[in-house]
Amino acid sequence: MLVRYLSRVLVLVCMLGFGAGAYAAGDSQYKLGSGDVISITIFGEEDLSVSELRLTDAGSFSYPFLGEVRALGKTAADIERLIIAGLSGDYLIDPRVSVSILEYREFFVNGEVKSPGGYPFKPGLTLRKAIALAGGFTERASDSKMMIIRDNDSSRTPTRASLDTAIMPGDIITIDQSFF
Known part of the structure; x- marks a missing residue:
């Protein structure tokens, strides 16, 4: 019983350690920009x-x-x-x-959210969390018509996004209206 418990603790510690290392590696590739x-x-x-x-x-x-x-x-x-x-x-x-x-520099949420504007970026942020920070959807918002313009995309082309899409610093998020 003790061996099983210790092995679970060891696995958990390893997972946490690798997770932190993965973030540190991602942070080392982060490109600096205005406002950082x-x-x-x-x-x-x-x-x-x-x-x-x-x-x-x-x-x-x-x-x-x-x-x-x-x-x-x-x-x-x-x-x-x-x-x-x-x-x-x-x-x-x-x-x-x-x-x-x-x-990190701010990301921006506009369109059909209750409090559009710029918000501080935190690692691990998803579109779902970003919308929550912006006060949630308005009653006219479409949860399927969401676009992101990535700060690191030189063409500044809007791309479709889902609620689980990762948000990056400097992103511009637009939530469109629903027709129904």
Whole structure:
């Protein structure tokens, strides 16, 4: 009985660990954009560390010794490498840099919801949850005519979505009217 219990606990711990790793891997591929908030830590250099930095509308930020840094479309790891390259040699010897995403840019819900507008993104968000954040459907809403424009889609083409569709930062969701 004890062996069975311990084996179940071990399986649960492994599942939780792999789930967290999967999210961390997804986060490492996340492309930064306008409105994201990052932190920059330069180990041993508190004057160069920034605890909270919101990217501008152009997707950039100002950083000491480097000036304006273009972060749009780059990952946190890309920014780390850029800062290391910029600070190495002239300013620091072998800088150790960590860039973390503190806050993701908003997603937007419009159309037939009770409270249209921008909402803060949280990992694991689905269209069903996004609609709930926007106050739910109006009485005229169609639960089958929902479209998403992905922020990372350069063509900005609306695509059909279901209630279980994953939402990403910067997405624009439109809920159409039902005819009946």
